[in-house]
Amino acid sequence: MMRTDTHDAAALARGQTSELNSLGFPLAPADTRVVVAMSGGVDSSVVAALLKEQGYDVVGITLQLYDHGMAIQKKGACCAGQDIYDAAQVAERIGIPHYVLDYESRFRESVIDEFADSYIRGETPIPCVRCNQTVKFRDLLSTARDLGALCLATGHYVQRLMGADGAELHAGADPAKDQSYFLFGTNAEQLDFLRFPLGGQDKDQTRALAARYDLPVADKPDSQDICFVPSGKYVDLIERLRPGAAEPGEIVHIDGSVIGNHKGIIHYTIGQRRGIGVGGTGDPLYVVRLDPDKKQVVVGPYEAVKVKEIILRELNWLGSAAIPDHGIAVAVRVRSTRPPVAAMLFPGPEGAGSARVLVDSAEAGVSPGQACVLYEGSRVLGGGWIAATRSLYDVETSAA
Incomplete structure (x- = not known):
């Protein structure tokens, strides 16, 4: 043009x-x-x-x-x-x-x-x-x-x-x-x-x-699916784009014991409870972590998916001043469907472009690859991609 x-x-x-x-x-x-x-x-x-x-x-x-x-x-x-x-x-x-x-x-x-x-x-x-x-x-x-x-x-x-x-x-x-x-x-x-x-x-x-305005789309329903995965079967798309992506591996309890096998980590998400493929273990188990290098799906109790600390990468900061070393109070959303929750925001371990978030009350099912969005009231202060997390279970275990 x-x-x-x-x-x-x-x-x-x-x-x-x-x-x-x-x-x-x-x-x-x-x-x-x-x-x-x-x-x-x-x-x-x-x-x-x-x-x-x-x-x-x-x-x-x-x-x-x-x-x-x-x-x-x-x-x-x-x-x-x-x-x-x-x-x-x-x-x-x-x-x-x-x-x-x-x-x-x-x-x-x-x-x-x-x-x-x-x-x-x-x-x-x-x-x-x-x-x-x-x-x-x-x-x-x-x-x-x-x-x-x-x-x-x-x-x-x-x-x-x-x-x-x-x-x-x-x-x-x-x-x-x-x-x-x-x-x-x-x-x-x-x-x-x-x-x-x-x-x-x-x-x-x-x-x-x-x-x-008498627009021809006046009654058109809102889109619900990812636009390039109209069937909703994202695993099929990944396997087509990346042949061999769904490699089998072990399902490992957080205590280190092997309790089952899976057909590929792309079938699982952090916080998942149903359809894991293990049963008869007593208390409900949740997907805690996915380890692509070891091809492992790590599972554990609900406390292990409640996250206390979040490390962000690719931080986009829209605040009026730099994030102080002593931190600032913010509200964060770790899922689009969840309301903001209170947290403290600190500079990240990798300098500019990273940040560290400490959530006041632990949030469940926080997954790397998702977004953590930062708010001050209705104002969006920015956000970043979740690179790593530390669960309440990890905090309590290390304290003990």
Whole structure:
């Protein structure tokens, strides 16, 4: 695509005003070009329609992220063939230009390959976060700039609020739809360029707007599955991408005794209780640790999956000041479905890019590869990927 940086200067020259528009620019909406990331779902479709109604110069972009021949048969999987078609239909209905960009190779390298490799390492990955970090908020953001846009708008339920030091990322107003956990990796430069028009409302209000705009996706259900695993059978995908990944091994109790065998660690997740493949041992057993080098699934009592200490890597810090050596009080989320819990945050053992979290009350089922997101009230202070944990069981055992 041809770069159109001159759009910015021309718009500012002819349309600058003394007041900020709803997107935060001193321009008339008509002189403010905004790219909307259109997934084909109701949320991003409403964003495009809403901004178009407000008079903005709206351009819609949909990403083709993978070979959607199989996924098109699965209702509710995002970015599949049907979703691309739906986005195009919405763009035509509201009268905006719409482009489909082939990002398959980028998505494969940044998201799908990392997803498979993470499972092989004994981790439990979150591909949606990786997608936001790389393909959407890095590559698509760059494309939006190339189109002369002043910002990129998405349908995420998070809020971008201005603070004393600039733009801040906050949880969505509706706790039931808040997506801040998945956007912890958004850095300050990206946040400056992003806009989230739905962050202050709930899904019912969005549905009502979709109906008022008579959008063809007004009743479309929300996506539930990982978009590139429409069947939900992620193990099949990993085995296809990484032949031999499901190597058998031993199921070992935390006391060192071998109590069974498994068909591959990719079939297990930290905190899992059902379907482990061992029984008759008395108290319930949970997956405590996965050891890819030894091909072992380590199991133990519930206390062994309750984590007290978490080490983070690839820390994205959005706080106003550096993390002090004596630590700061924060709230953390270690699962998207769990509420934040009180914790202390300290600099990490590997310097910049790492952090150490001490949870006030131990959290169960915390797995390497998952995200730990840091909050101060509704504000997202950032977060990182869980690299290692220390359980309450380990703490009590070492103390004894």
